[in-house]
Amino acid sequence: MKKIVYYSIIFWSFLAAAQGNFEVELEKQYDEKNYMEVIQLYEKTIAKGYESAKMLQLLADSYYYNSFYEQSAVWYERLLNSNATHQIDDMVYFRYYQVLKTLKEYDKAKEYFTLYLKSKKNYNLKIFEQDTVKLFPISIATLDNLALNTSASEYGLVENQKTILFTSNRESKQHHNKHQWTKRPYLSLYSGTDTKQQGNSIVKGIESLEYNVSSPVFSKDGKTVYFTINDLTGKDHKNEKYGLKIVKATINNKGNWDDITFLPFNSNQYNCAHPAFSVDEKILYFSSDMPGGYGQSDIYAVTIDGEKFGQPINLGSTINTSGRETFPSVEDETGLYFASDGRMTFGGLDIFKAKLWNGVEVLEIFCLPEPINSSSDDFAYYKTPNTDYGYISSNREGGKGLDDIYKFHLNSQDSITSTLLNKINLIPLGNATVTLYNESLDLIEKTTSDNKGVFRFKKLNLTDIYILRVEKDNYFTEELVYNLEQALPGEIFLEPKDLIVESGKDVGKRLQINDIYFDLDQYNITKEAEEKLGLLLVFLEQFPDVCIDIQSHTDSRAGDEYNMQLSEKRAQATMSWLIEKGVKSNRLTAKGFGETRLLNHCTNGVDCSEAEHRVNRRSEFIVKDNRK
Numbered sequence: 001m002k003k004i005v006y007y008s009i010i011f012w013s014f015l016a017a018a019q020g021n022f023e024v025e026l027e028k029q030y031d032e033k034n035y036m037e038v039i040q041l042y043e044k045t046i047a048k049g050y051e052s053a054k055m056l057q058l059l060a061d062s063y064y065y066n067s068f069y070e071q072s073a074v075w076y077e078r079l080l081n082s083n084a085t086h087q088i089d090d091m092v093y094f095r096y097y098q099v100l101k102t103l104k105e106y107d108k109a110k111e112y113f114t115l116y117l118k119s120k121k122n123y124n125l126k127i128f129e130q131d132t133v134k135l136f137p138i139s140i141a142t143l144d145n146l147a148l149n150t151s152a153s154e155y156g157l158v159e160n161q162k163t164i165l166f167t168s169n170r171e172s173k174q175h176h177n178k179h180q181w182t183k184r185p186y187l188s189l190y191s192g193t194d195t196k197q198q199g200n201s202i203v204k205g206i207e208s209l210e211y212n213v214s215s216p217v218f219s220k221d222g223k224t225v226y227f228t229i230n231d232l233t234g235k236d237h238k239n240e241k242y243g244l245k246i247v248k249a250t251i252n253n254k255g256n257w258d259d260i261t262f263l264p265f266n267s268n269q270y271n272c273a274h275p276a277f278s279v280d281e282k283i284l285y286f287s288s289d290m291p292g293g294y295g296q297s298d299i300y301a302v303t304i305d306g307e308k309f310g311q312p313i314n315l316g317s318t319i320n321t322s323g324r325e326t327f328p329s330v331e332d333e334t335g336l337y338f339a340s341d342g343r344m345t346f347g348g349l350d351i352f353k354a355k356l357w358n359g360v361e362v363l364e365i366f367c368l369p370e371p372i373n374s375s376s377d378d379f380a381y382y383k384t385p386n387t388d389y390g391y392i393s394s395n396r397e398g399g400k401g402l403d404d405i406y407k408f409h410l411n412s413q414d415s416i417t418s419t420l421l422n423k424i425n426l427i428p429l430g431n432a433t434v435t436l437y438n439e440s441l442d443l444i445e446k447t448t449s450d451n452k453g454v455f456r457f458k459k460l461n462l463t464d465i466y467i468l469r470v471e472k473d474n475y476f477t478e479e480l481v482y483n484l485e486q487a488l489p490g491e492i493f494l495e496p497k498d499l500i501v502e503s504g505k506d507v508g509k510r511l512q513i514n515d516i517y518f519d520l521d522q523y524n525i526t527k528e529a530e531e532k533l534g535l536l537l538v539f540l541e542q543f544p545d546v547c548i549d550i551q552s553h554t555d556s557r558a559g560d561e562y563n564m565q566l567s568e569k570r571a572q573a574t575m576s577w578l579i580e581k582g583v584k585s586n587r588l589t590a591k592g593f594g595e596t597r598l599l600n601h602c603t604n605g606v607d608c609s610e611a612e613h614r615v616n617r618r619s620e621f622i623v624k625d626n627r628k
Contacts, residue, residue, distance in 0.1 A: 033506060042205070044287065053082055057092055064095050067377060067395055069102045069348070085222055090116060101347035104375045112540050113344060117320075131344055135365035136353050137409035142370045146397075146405045147196045153185060153403040155393030156327070156380040157195070160218040160225075165191045165203065166405060167214040172202065184390075187212040195407065205257030207247070212244075215274040215327070215380075219281060225249050225257060226275040226284065231266075244271035244619065265302060276336075278330040283359045285336060287326040288312070294320040299328050299338055301360050318362040319354050332358055336362075339379035343367070349376035351392065372408065416488050420453040420470060423493040424510060428453030432472035432494070470494060501546055508621035511535050516574070516619045524567035525577045525581045533577060536621060540583050547624040550590040551576050553597055555613040556604050560595060567592030575621065 013325075046055065062077035066609035076096040079088065084269055100109035148154065150170045169184045169563070178185055192200035206213055211230030220226050230243040245266040250258040266272050270290040277284060282304055289297045298320040303310035311489045319325060319517040321343025326349070330336055339349040343365075352375045355363040372378065376396040383390035395403045420429040430451040436444045444466070449455040468488065470478045475494040501507070508514045513532040518524070525533070540546060552571035554563040573588035579585050595603075598616045602608035 014534070037080065053079060053088065057089065060092075061095065064099060067348075069099045069376075071105060073099045098323065098341045098348065098609045101341075101344065102375050102377075106344075106349060107382055110344060133345060133352070133365050133367045135369045137369060138372070139493055140369075140371055141409045141411045143401060143406050143408045148192075148200065149400040149404040151401045153401060154405050155403045156215055156382075157391040157393070157405045158216060158218070158382050160216075161222050161505075163193060164195055165189055165216055166200075170471060184360040186210070186230075187214050189213050189216060195405075203257060205260075217275050217277050217329075219277070223251050225251060225541050226263075226277075228275070229338055231262070237448075244273040244350065246272045246275050246284075250454075262488075262627045264309055271297070274327050276330050278359055280329055280330060283307075285328040285330065287328065287338075295322040295342055296324045297326050299336070299354075313360055315354075315360060315362055319365060324349070327381070329381055329383075329475070330576070335382075337381040339377075339381075341377075346370070346373040347377075348377040349379045350397075351378050351381045377403075415454040417454060418488055419491050419610055420449050420455065420472075421491055421493050423495045429494055431470055432470055432475075435469045435471070437467040437469065501543060503623050505623050506620045506621060507539065507546075507623055508536070511539060511621075514618045514620060515614075517617070518570055520564070525573055525575045530577070533574065537578060537581050537583065539580070540587065547587045548589075549622040549624055550588065551620040551622060552590070552592045553616060553618050553620070554595050555616040556595045556606070557613065564592060564594035564596075567594045570619075 012260055023438060033490045041057070045051075047057070056075055056079040060072050060079055063069075063072035063075060073096070076092065076099060079092065080096070093112050097109050097112040098117060100106075100432065107297060111463060111605075129487075144158075146154075148166070150168070152168055152170040153169070154166055154168045157164055168190050169187045169188050170190075171185060172188070187205060188205045191203050209229055212228075213230075214228045216225050216227040226248050227245055228244055229247055231245045241388075246263045247260050248263060249260045252258050263272070265478050267290065270288060272288045272290070274287045276286070282303055284302050286300055286302070288295050289302050290300075293314060293316055299315045300312040302312045314320065319338070320338075320341060321342025323340060325338055325342065326341045327339045328336055329338070336354040337351060338354065339351055341349045343350070343352075345367045351368045353368065355366070357363050359410055367373065368381070372381075372392060374394060374396040376394060377398070378394045380393040381390065382392075390408055392408065393403055394406060394408050420432050420434075421427065422429055428451070430449050430453060431453070432449045432453075433446065434449060434455045434457075435446045436457055438444055445457050447455050447457065458482040465479070468480045470480075472494060475496055478492060478494055480492065506514070513535055516529045516532050517526070518529065519526060540548065550571050552567040552574070554567050555561075558566075566606070568591070569591045575588045576588040577582060578588060595616070599618075600608075600612055600615055602612050
């Protein structure tokens, strides 16, 4: 019996040592991002009964990084239900939250998002606030899977001149090396002329690059291209952890990419990837996990001055989260599109739009709606300039491969129309100039109103915010913001520049000062009242022959006699204030009318809202006959 026990001790000691060696080898594979081997090794090891929290996490993370979210959810759940939760990295909560979003388990996802926040030493409340990001008002007519997609990965389609380019790890005679991570050919850039054909070839000039190549962005003249490559040279690159770098190339007359050079802010200590130009090509946006960021990867900007580059600038916590922000692209001067998995939206990577100021200040973030986004990974948004279509990439259900390229067409509105009216007398305003701009104030269309004040713009692609400017001689110019979320009003009112003084008319209505408010049961002139009476004072100075009858009114609350006395005191106080400011007393009269001239049904005993009572509390300034 003792002999059996002795051999048992030796056997279990051997297994413990074996498990330790397994973990060392597995961690080595994981660190080198050879995830496919890791998955196989881990599952075989755990199947034999050798399990640790670290092993479960690395297995779950391996599935996560390969976008196998259902499998990763199984292992994250097993890890979180183990007896080793004290050993769990706080990023496990964050990644599991992302996985659950992708699987549309939103309530459970939010639960783990909260656990992630609580696991931090300081709650990252900024991210929690971003959890309720607004949807961007974009309307999609169609979204189609392209014929060029295969069972491999195709993503990041862009257009240059009359050529399309996209990234793929499809089988190719031009590419023989295979990636240890995915067990597929390395990613490369393919070009062609038709999204409906699969006869595309690797871009000329990059065939000799042995590793991953992706994400091109072109100068407007089509002669310069920036793109992402794996650079695994040098002593720091025994593995692929920090291998992504941005390079620049020139395109010669034959279409070959020559003179490939590395940008100066690349490093062997972090990744830089997915470049995107600003409209004026003076700023390059990119994604990086360089030190000092907010999350797994952030969006950065760097200025371009000829051949010189500035220092990279992190675009800040309004856009960047603890998750991944990546694949930036630019449609106009004010909008930066990007993909992120750091917000509680549809799931996986979702596509967002950041509103920019001066190219580097992020004002607001919007999430694009379905079907652009889904519960899977959606990324690489590209809108073809001056068209109603563009492309996204996604690994959503129903696709052909690991990642597919989809073409979207935007809904258009047949026309927008409105009527222009004089703000004072409501007369229709014909022959007014109405101009439509985009948010960068680029002219889209111009028209004039007809004799009934009506104007109309024909078919518009409502992809963004529009600015409507209305101009007419002797009227103040009016501007309105218009998009799918903020519909154009049916009537637009223009205020005349000239004051037309007519006897018997209320000049207070023209000056928009009728709502002069007094404190409850008081009649002294408040600071707020002074601001409005100041406009009347200037008016009386400009028109020295005009005489005014000041009329004060109350609502029906309180007694009739009390309201009459209170309104009289308020009218007299108003007149006294004007006289103190220099208006001659013989130009002014004042009278209180209490509740005798109500403008609505809110008489004594009638239940009315505060807004309805407010209509009756007013001051009127009636022009009397001129003293000529």
